[in-house]
Amino acid sequence: MTNWKVILNIAKTHLITKMKSTITASLGVTFGIAAYITLVSFMTGLNGMLDDLILNQTPHIHIYNEIQPSEKQPIDLYQSFEGSFNAVHSIKPKQNQRKIHNALPILHYLKADKNVLGATPQLGAQIFYLSGSIELGGRLTGIDIMEEVRLSNMQDYITEGTPTSLKNNENGILLGAGLAKKMSLSPGDRVQISTVSGTIFPLKIVGLYQSGIADIDNVQSYTNLKTVQRILGEAENYITDINVKLLDINLAAPMAKTLEHQFNVKATDINEANAQFETGSNIRNLITYAVSVTLLIVAGFGIYNILNMLIYEKMKDIAILKATGFSGRDVKLIFMSQAMIIGILGGITGLCIGYILTTFIDGLPFKTEALPTITTYPINFNAWYYVIGIVFALISTFIAGYLPANKAKKIDPVRIIRGT
Numbered sequence: 440m441t442n443w444k445v446i447l448n449i450a451k452t453h454l455i456t457k458m459k460s461t462i463t464a465s466l467g468v469t470f471g472i473a474a475y476i477t478l479v480s481f482m483t484g485l486n487g488m489l490d491d492l493i494l495n496q497t498p499h500i501h502i503y504n505e506i507q508p509s510e511k512q513p514i515d516l517y518q519s520f521e522g523s524f525n526a527v528h529s530i531k532p533k534q535n536q537r538k539i540h541n542a543l544p545i546l547h548y549l550k551a552d553k554n555v556l557g558a559t560p561q562l563g564a565q566i567f568y569l570s571g572s573i574e575l576g577g578r579l580t581g582i583d584i585m586e587e588v589r590l591s592n593m594q595d596y597i598t599e600g601t602p603t604s605l606k607n608n609e610n611g612i613l614l615g616a617g618l619a620k621k622m623s624l625s626p627g628d629r630v631q632i633s634t635v636s637g638t639i640f641p642l643k644i645v646g647l648y649q650s651g652i653a654d655i656d657n658v659q660s661y662t663n664l665k666t667v668q669r670i671l672g673e674a675e676n677y678i679t680d681i682n683v684k685l686l687d688i689n690l691a692a693p694m695a696k697t698l699e700h701q702f703n704v705k706a707t708d709i710n711e712a713n714a715q716f717e718t719g720s721n722i723r724n725l726i727t728y729a730v731s732v733t734l735l736i737v738a739g740f741g742i743y744n745i746l747n748m749l750i751y752e753k754m755k756d757i758a759i760l761k762a763t764g765f766s767g768r769d770v771k772l773i774f775m776s777q778a779m780i781i782g783i784l785g786g787i788t789g790l791c792i793g794y795i796l797t798t799f800i801d802g803l804p805f806k807t808e809a810l811p812t813i814t815t816y817p818i819n820f821n822a823w824y825y826v827i828g829i830v831f832a833l834i835s836t837f838i839a840g841y842l843p844a845n846k847a848k849k850i851d852p853v854r855i856i857r858g859t
Contacts, residue, residue: 446769449760450776460748465785467737468836472789472828473796475731479824480797482727484817491592497709498682499691502698504539505705542678545702549683554690557590559583561680562667568660569631569639570622577618577658579632581667584613590684599626600646609666612642616649617657632670640670735831740839767848778840779833786832790825 454461539545542560549558562581567574584602587593594602598616605611612632614624624630624644632640642662649656668677685691691708698706760770801818 446772447776450773450780453773454777454780461781464781465788468782468785468832469789469792471734471737472786472832473792474734475828475831476790476793476824477796477800478734479727479731480793480818480820481800481816483724483821483824484819486723486727487819488813488817499685499688499709500683500695500698501707502539502545502681502683502702502704503679503707504537537679538673538677539679539681539704541702542681543676545704546678546681549681554686554694556684556686557586558681558683559586559590560664560678561682562664562671562673562677563679564667564671565635567633568618568622569633570624573622574633575618575621575658577615577660579612579667579670580659580661581664582661583664584661590682596648596650598647598649604645605661605663608643608645609663610640610642611645611662611666613646613648613661614644615656615659616647617653618660619644619647621657634670638670642666732831735828735835771844771848774844775837775840778836778844781840782833782836785836786829789832790828793828794825 546558546560549555560583564579564581566577566579568577584593584605588602597613600613605613612630614630619625622630626644626646628644629641630644632642634640648659648661650659664678665675668675671677683694685694688709692710695706695708695711698704760773761767797818797820800816801820803816805813805816
């Protein structure tokens with residue numbers, strides 16, 4: 440039966456007598472774990488911020504009417520050409536309304552679906568912004584502001600003003616921050632909106648919207664859905680887009696295909712809309728984890744080298760232990776215990792240092808005009824990273840200690856005592 444008290448006592452004595460080597464091995468684990476925690480927390484926090492910047496502004500399913508050429512051309516109607524190969528050049532899209540047919544029944548259907556968190560109508564219009572002698576082209580989108588706030592983080596991008604201010608003002612507008620800067624406008628001022636047909640409407644700026652994407656902020660503004668319908672002279676059922684948020688994002692792709700066939704509309708799911716961005720995000724995460732694991736493996740090699748040297752230095756001690764009745768298994772457990780003690784001490788210290796470093800980084804000011812709602816560097820304080828860190832530290836030290844300990848187990852005490 441293994442006497443763990445004696446084995447741990449001997450392991451502790453070895454570590455204390457070789458304090459310099461023990462500290463060096465522990466520091467290898469400590470800095471490996473600390474670097475892992477700091478790197479993975481910062482990089483995943485940064486990736487999460489970038490994902491939110493793009494994906495939170497993208498609906499799970501976007502429903503609209505896509506303008507495209509007719510699938511059946513007039514030549515296909517002639518029976519004399521049936522069964523032959525017909526080539527039609529310079530095909531033009533047919534005249535088609537931008538609005539979604541039966542938009543209100545579709546909205547009602549979606550809101551009744553148990554898998555749908557919410558569905559919001561939108562009406563987009565190409566317009567001109569007029570301020571003094573400045574005339575800028577852009578896009579005005581009519582929305583249900585309170586539903587947008589409920590279903591997305593749109594409120595985080597309203598840098599001045601409130602969603603309620605827009606809701607309570609039929610002639611209000613959330614002006615893009617880039618537009619406001621170019622036209623020297625601020626909340627409380629008025630801006631004139633000109634439609635493509637030349638009709639001009641004055642709107643009061645009740646707030647500024649800044650998404651962090653310059654191309655959007657330089658053209659995009661928001662107002663109430665009914666306001667845009669009134670500007671375009673359209674009825675209340677005139678809706679060009681429907682944005683859908685689901686309870687489970689994984690249902691987006693199959694549900695989009697179902698909606699396309701069911702209502703004869705174009706439905707784009709979030710994966711299709713952000714395929715390139717999703718690929719870039721996955722690659723960044725892969726690089727982050729690869730570098731982090733490499734740091735831990737390097738720390739494991741350090742422990743292996745130190746324990747290997749320790750065995751050579753303790754050859755006579757090992758011979759005496761075996762000569763006094765200790766089995767090869769006992770000797771192996773002694774050196775394995777040393778490795779695990781180093782792993783536990785170094786791992787816990789590394790976790791503490793990693794937490795301190797990430798907390799420090801989390802408090803550093805980070806200000807940029809592109810991200811007005813971000814005030815400090817993003818850190819992801821995920822408890823699983825700490826669990827993974829300590830588990831990997833124990834596994835790496837176990838493996839690093841196993842090989843030298845196995846070598847110590849096989850040492851012949853007679854040869855060591857004879858000096859051969």
